[in-house]
Amino acid sequence: MYKNIVDFIQKTYKTKEYIPLHEPRFLGNEKKYLNECIDSSFVSSVGKFVDSFEEKFASYIGSKYAVAMVNGTSALHIAVLVAGVKKDDEVITQALSFVATCNAISYCDAKPVFVDVDVDTMGMSPRALEVFLQKNCEMDGAKCINKTTKRQIKACVPMHTFGHPCKIEEIKNICDAWGIVLVEDAAESLGSYYKDKHAGTFGALGVFSFNGNKIITSGGGGVIVTDDAKLASRAKHLSTTAKVPHAYEFEHDALAYNYRMPNLNAALLLAQLEQLDDFLQSKRVLASHYENFFKDDAKLEFIKEPHDAKSNYWLQALIVKDKNQRDDLLKCLNDNGVMCRPIWKLLSELLMYKNCQNDGLKNAKYLEQRVVNIPSSVRI
Numbered sequence: 001m002y003k004n005i006v007d008f009i010q011k012t013y014k015t016k017e018y019i020p021l022h023e024p025r026f027l028g029n030e031k032k033y034l035n036e037c038i039d040s041s042f043v044s045s046v047g048k049f050v051d052s053f054e055e056k057f058a059s060y061i062g063s064k065y066a067v068a069m070v071n072g073t074s075a076l077h078i079a080v081l082v083a084g085v086k087k088d089d090e091v092i093t094q095a096l097s098f099v100a101t102c103n104a105i106s107y108c109d110a111k112p113v114f115v116d117v118d119v120d121t122m123g124m125s126p127r128a129l130e131v132f133l134q135k136n137c138e139m140d141g142a143k144c145i146n147k148t149t150k151r152q153i154k155a156c157v158p159m160h161t162f163g164h165p166c167k168i169e170e171i172k173n174i175c176d177a178w179g180i181v182l183v184e185d186a187a188e189s190l191g192s193y194y195k196d197k198h199a200g201t202f203g204a205l206g207v208f209s210f211n212g213n214k215i216i217t218s219g220g221g222g223v224i225v226t227d228d229a230k231l232a233s234r235a236k237h238l239s240t241t242a243k244v245p246h247a248y249e250f251e252h253d254a255l256a257y258n259y260r261m262p263n264l265n266a267a268l269l270l271a272q273l274e275q276l277d278d279f280l281q282s283k284r285v286l287a288s289h290y291e292n293f294f295k296d297d298a299k300l301e302f303i304k305e306p307h308d309a310k311s312n313y314w315l316q317a318l319i320v321k322d323k324n325q326r327d328d329l330l331k332c333l334n335d336n337g338v339m340c341r342p343i344w345k346l347l348s349e350l351l352m353y354k355n356c357q358n359d360g361l362k363n364a365k366y367l368e369q370r371v372v373n374i375p376s377s378v379r380i
C-alpha cells in the first residue's frame with residue numbers, strides 16, 4: 001500500500017539496500033584529528049581538542065561559553081543543577097520528549113510537571129505554560145509556588161523537537177515574569193534558529209547532544225552553553241569532580257561528577273563541526289524533496305519548519321492524519337528495508353513519571369498517536 005513511498009526513499013538515497021533512520025557521516029578530518037590526538041597521548045579529559053571544540057562551538061551558536069560533557073544527558077543533569085534546582089523543587093517540562101529530559105530533572109531529586117506542546121512545533125506551548133501558571137501557581141516574593149503541592153517551580157525545560165524550534169522567545173518572557181530559570185534542551189537542534197537567534201541561546205543555559213544519531217557526533221558527547229561566566233565555571237567544576245586546581249594535591253570542594261568529555265571524542269567532534277554547514281544544507285534539500293513528494297497526499301502530511309523558525313531538519317517526520325493507519329505505514333516501510341519509527345511514548349505514561357502533575361496534554365497525545373520519523377541521514 002505504501003510501496004510508492006519505499007520506491008521514492010530508495011530513489012532519494014540511490015540504494016535498494018536497508019536504509020536506516022539516521023547514520024553518521026565521516027567525510028572530513030575525523031581520522032586526521034583522531035591520529036593527532038592519539039599521537040599526542042592526551043586522549044582523556046584534558047587536551048587541546050576539548051578546548052578548541054568549546055571555543056569554536058560557542059562562537060558558532062553565538063554563546064559566550066561552552067562546557068563539553070560525556071553525553072547530552074549528563075550535560076542536562078549539570079545544567080539543571082547549576083540552574084539552582086534542589087531536592088523537592090519542581091521543574092516544568094514537556095511530556096513529548098526523549099526520556100533524558102525528564103531523567104535529568106529526577107537526578108536532582110526534583111519533580112517534573114508536564115505542560116502541553118504546540119502541534120506545529122511539537123515543542124512546549126507558551127500558551128499552555130501561561131495557562132498552567134495562571135491556574136495553579138502564585139508568587140511568593142520572587143518565588144513561583146505551585147498552590148497544589150506548595151513546592152517552588154524553580155526551572156522550565158522546553159525541548160526543540162527533531163530540530164524544529166519551539167516558541168522559545170515567548171516561553172522565555174513567561175519564565176522571566178514568573179521568576180523561573182529557563183534551561184533549553186536543545187539536544188536535537190544544532191543549526192536551528194528562532195527569529196535568527198540560535199536555539200539553546202535563549203535560556204540561562206542550553207544543552208546539546210552529540211550522540212551517534214544526532215546531526216554531528218562525537219560517539220558520545222554533550223555540551224552546555226551559557227552567557228553567564230559563573231554558571232559556566234560552576235558547570236565545568238561540577239563535571240570535573242569539583243577538584244580544586246593544584247599541581248599535585250587532591251582537594252574536592254563539593255559532591256560532583258566525572259562528566260568531562262574526553263579529548264578523543266572532541267577530536268572526532270571538531271572534524272564533524274567543520275562539516276555541519278554541509279550537513280545542514282543536505283538536510284534542507286532532503287526536506288524539500290519530502291515536502292514535494294507528500295504535498296498532494298491526503299493522508300500523510302510532511303512536517304515543515306515552524307513559522308518564524310529555521311529548522312536543522314535533524315529527523316524528518318510525517319503526521320499520519322488517521323491514527324489508525326500509523327501502524328500499517330510503520331510495518332510496510334520497515335518490512336521493505338526503509339527504517340521508520342513512531343515518536344516517543346509520552347513521558348507522563350512511563351512508570352517513573354505517571355504520577356507527575358500535567359495539564360491534560362491534549363496536543364502531545366494527538367502527536368504521540370500520529371507522528372512517524374522517516375530516513376533523515378545526510379545524503380552523500
Ligand SMILES: *Cc1c(COP(=O)(O)O)cnc(C)c1O
Nearest residue numbers: 071072073098100101187209211
Ligand atoms: C539525544 C537527546 C538527549 C540526550 O543526549 P545523549 O547524548 O544521548 O545523552 C536529551 N534530550 C533529547 C531531547 C535528546 O534527543
